[in-house]
Every structure is written in structure tokens, then in C-alpha cells.
Amino acid sequence: MQHPHDEPAVGSLPVARNTGKKRTPPKRRPSGNPQRGPIAAPPAKATARDWIGAARLRTLPLAITPVLIGTGAARLVDEQFHWVLALACLAVAVFLQIGVNFANDYSDGVRGTDDYRVGPARLTASRKAKPRTVLIVALVFFALAAVAGLAIVIRSQQWWMLLVGAACVAAAWFYTGGKRPYGYAGFGELFVFVFFGLVATLGTTWVQVEELPQEAWFGAVAAGLLAVAVLLANNLRDIDQDRVAGKRTLSVRIGKRATQVLFTLLVLVPFAIAAFLALVYPIAWLTLLALLAALPAILIVWTYRAPRELVVALSLTSLTSVGYGAFLFWAFVG
Numbered sequence: 001m002q003h004p005h006d007e008p009a010v011g012s013l014p015v016a017r018n019t020g021k022k023r024t025p026p027k028r029r030p031s032g033n034p035q036r037g038p039i040a041a042p043p044a045k046a047t048a049r050d051w052i053g054a055a056r057l058r059t060l061p062l063a064i065t066p067v068l069i070g071t072g073a074a075r076l077v078d079e080q081f082h083w084v085l086a087l088a089c090l091a092v093a094v095f096l097q098i099g100v101n102f103a104n105d106y107s108d109g110v111r112g113t114d115d116y117r118v119g120p121a122r123l124t125a126s127r128k129a130k131p132r133t134v135l136i137v138a139l140v141f142f143a144l145a146a147v148a149g150l151a152i153v154i155r156s157q158q159w160w161m162l163l164v165g166a167a168c169v170a171a172a173w174f175y176t177g178g179k180r181p182y183g184y185a186g187f188g189e190l191f192v193f194v195f196f197g198l199v200a201t202l203g204t205t206w207v208q209v210e211e212l213p214q215e216a217w218f219g220a221v222a223a224g225l226l227a228v229a230v231l232l233a234n235n236l237r238d239i240d241q242d243r244v245a246g247k248r249t250l251s252v253r254i255g256k257r258a259t260q261v262l263f264t265l266l267v268l269v270p271f272a273i274a275a276f277l278a279l280v281y282p283i284a285w286l287t288l289l290a291l292l293a294a295l296p297a298i299l300i301v302w303t304y305r306a307p308r309e310l311v312v313a314l315s316l317t318s319l320t321s322v323g324y325g326a327f328l329f330w331a332f333v334g
Contacts, residue, residue, distance in 0.1 A: 046128035054123045054134070056101040061318040062196055062227045063093035065325035069219035070204025072332030077209040085155060089204040091148040092165075099141030100172040104183075106134040107176035112245070142169050156207045164203065171195050186250045188235075189228045197224015218277060219328055222270035226321040229266040232259055233301065233317055237310035263301050267294050267317065270324060283331035290323035 046054075071086045109124020110131050123129040149165040152158075171191050175183040182191060201220035202212055235242065235251040236259045243252050251259040271288060278284035297316035300309055 044128060046123055050123060050128055051137075054102060054105050055098045058315045058318050059101065059230065060094060060097055061322035062230060063097040063200075064090065065226065065321045066196065066200035066220065066223045067093055067204050068322075068325035068329040069223055069332075070201040070216060071208065072329035073201075073205045073213055073216035073219055074208035075333045076213050076215055077205075077211045082208040085152060085208050086204070088148050088152045088155075089200075089207065092145050092152070092168075093200055095141045095145035095148060096168060096172055099138050099145060099169075100175060102134055102138035102141060103173055104176045106131055106138055107181065109134070111176075142172065145169065152207050156210075158207060158210075161203070161207070164199065168195055168199065183249070184247050186248050186253045189231055189250050192231050193224040193228050196227040197221065215277065215281075215332060218273050219325075222273045222328070223321070223325065225266045225270050226317065226324065229263055230314055230317045230321070232263045232266065233297070233310050233314040236260070236263070236301065237307045237314070240307075260301050264298050267298055267320065274324070274328065277328070277331065281331040281334075283334045284328060286330070287324050287327040290320045290327065293317075293323065294320040 067086065067090045070089070071082075074086075075081065105122045105124050109122055112125075124131050124134050146165060146169065149161070149168075153161050153165075172195075174181055175188060175191065182188065198220045201223050202216055205212055205216040232251065235249040236256065238247075239249070239251045239256060239259070242249050254262070271291065271294075274284045274287040278287075293316045297313040297320065300313040300316070304310055304313070
């Protein structure tokens with residue numbers, strides 16, 4: 001396009017110059033409001049990889065750990081292995097974990113909280129999937145967990161546990177859902193400890209043998225502490241973004257340094273519990289091998305420079321949890 005001052009006078013004819021080069025037509029301006037520029041392309045639709053990523057598979061070890069420990073503790077009471085009930089407990093834990101991950105994706109996305117996040121993009125916030133679709137997927141996994149839980153209740157005849165299952169689903173939803181999600185008020189860690197530690201571990205033991213030996217309680221506390229450590233690593237990563245978004249997580253409330261100290265304690269205390277149990281169950285000493293993942297996680301939490309580095313710490317803490325649970329299971333059944 002010519003400069004306005006280079007336009008020919010009214011009534012004159014432009015003179016074509018023969019430069020010997022092939023003339024190319026001028027580029028067409030993109031459609032849309034010229035004041036706002038070209039219209040932005042719509043976001044790409046979510047792929048299978050995006051949906052798998054939204055399930056946050058790195059958090060699934062937190063669902064496996066309490067079932068391992070709870071089943072091991074049940075074997076201390078009854079040498080018979082109740083594998084059907086154990087697998088059903090695993091299904092409940094895994095489906096609930098995936099369900100809460102999709103529910104968080106939906107709730108944080110529609111609230112706009114994930115617009116500030118540092119970690120991997122979420123389906124709702126990235127507009128790759130409709131919020132309603134993400135919500136439906138979350139509800140499907142909650143329904144699958146409910147079906148598995150109902151099967152446990154029917155087989156064990158522990159009908160009062162229907163209330164426990166309902167409480168688990170409610171806790172999963174209201175973590176970031178509803179008008180006043182407790183995860184936005186700094187109570188997420190407390191509920192994770194209760195439901196992913198105590199309820200999941202003790203519930204697994206109870207439905208198999210209808211007893212709760214002290215080993216189940218020790219293991220439940222350890223599983224809960226490691227689950228809370230994973231959540232702390234996640235919230236430490238997003239501490240600045242959550243503060244901007246008005247999400248008052250525990251990390252936002254107590255600050256970075258206190259979060260680092262608390263994370264360290266939460267990761268190391270379970271190993272002190274294992275050392276105590278090893279006085280009676282010597283194989284429990286092998287849980288110290290899980291420190292190969294725990295110590296690097298602690299180091300990253302204390303030395304990270306970019307928030308994205310904490311994704312690695314989160315993954316290492318999850319691996320610590322499932323390794324710890326596997327060795328403790330071996331100690332109880334060995």
C-alpha cells in the first residue's frame with residue numbers, strides 16, 4: 001500500500017513502470033475490525049493426550065498407597081487375602097482421584113483461577129474442552145467410584161459405609177466446587193489427610209476384616225502425610241498465582257518458607273513411623289529406599305528457582321508415597 005503522500009493527484013493517471021519482475025497482487029487484509037486487528041483463531045480441540053493429562057496421572061500413586069497399606073494391615077488380622085474387596089477399594093480410590101482432578105479442572109476453570117496457573121494447561125481454562133463436557137467426565141468418574149463402593153457395601157454388608165462414600169464424593173466436589181470451596185480457604189490439606197489418609201487406609205482394612213489394628217492407624221497417618229506433602233508441592237508452585245486469584249490456600253496463608261518447612265516434615269515423619277514399625281516388622285526398614293525419591297523432592301522444594309521445577313518435586317513425592325506403601329505392605333504380609 002502506498003503512503004498517502006505518494007498518491008497521484010486527482011485526474012492524473014498512474015504510470016506503470018516496467019521493472020522486468022512479475023507483479024504480485026497486494027496482500028488481502030484479514031477480516032475483522034481494523035481497529036482490533038485480525039480475529040483470533042479458536043483454540044484447538046482437546047486430544048486424547050490432553051484428556052489423559054487432565055486426569056493428572058502423577059497423582060494416582062496417592063490412591064494406591066492407602067489401599068496397599070490398608071490391605072497389608074488386614075493381613076495381620078486374617079491371613080486370607082480378600083483380593084476382590086482389595087481391588088474394589090483400589091477402584092474406588094482411583095476413580096475418586098481422577099474424578100476430583102476433573103472436578104478441579106472444571107471448577108477452577110470456570111472461576112478463572114487457572115488463568116494464572118504455572119503448571120500444565122487445564123482443559124477448561126485453555127478452552128480446549130467445553131466446561132460442561134469436563135463436568136460430565138468428572139461426574140462419570142464419581143459415579144464409577146460410587147458403583148465400586150456400592151459393590152463393597154453389598155459384599156461386606158457394612159451398609160453404614162454408604163454414608164462414608166457419600167462424604168468422600170462430597171469432599172471431592174467441594175474442594176474447589178460450590179459457592180465456598182474449602183480448598184480456597186486453606187483447608188485442603190486437612191481434608192486430604194482425612195480422606196486420602198485415614199478414611200482410605202482404615203476403610204480398606206475395615207471392609208476386609210472388620211477390625212482396625214494399630215498398624216493400620218500408623219500406616220493411615222503416614223499415607224495421609226505424604227498425600228498432604230504432594231498437595232503442598234502443588235500449592236507452593238502456584239502460591240503467587242493463587243494469591244492474585246484470591247485462592248487462600250494454606251501456602252498462601254503461611255508463606256513460602258513455612259510451606260517449605262512443613263513439606264519437609266510431612267515427607268520425613270512417615271519414615272520415622274516406619275522405623276518404629278520396623279522394631280516389630282523388620283522389612284519396614286526397606287521403606288528407607290523411598291528416600292531416594294523423597295530427598296531430591298525436598299532439595300527441589302528448598303532450591304527451586306522457577307515454579308515449574310516443583311512439578312518434578314510433586315512427581316517425586318507421589319513416587320515416594322507408592323514406594324513407601326509397597327514396602328510397608330511387604331513388611332505386614334512378609
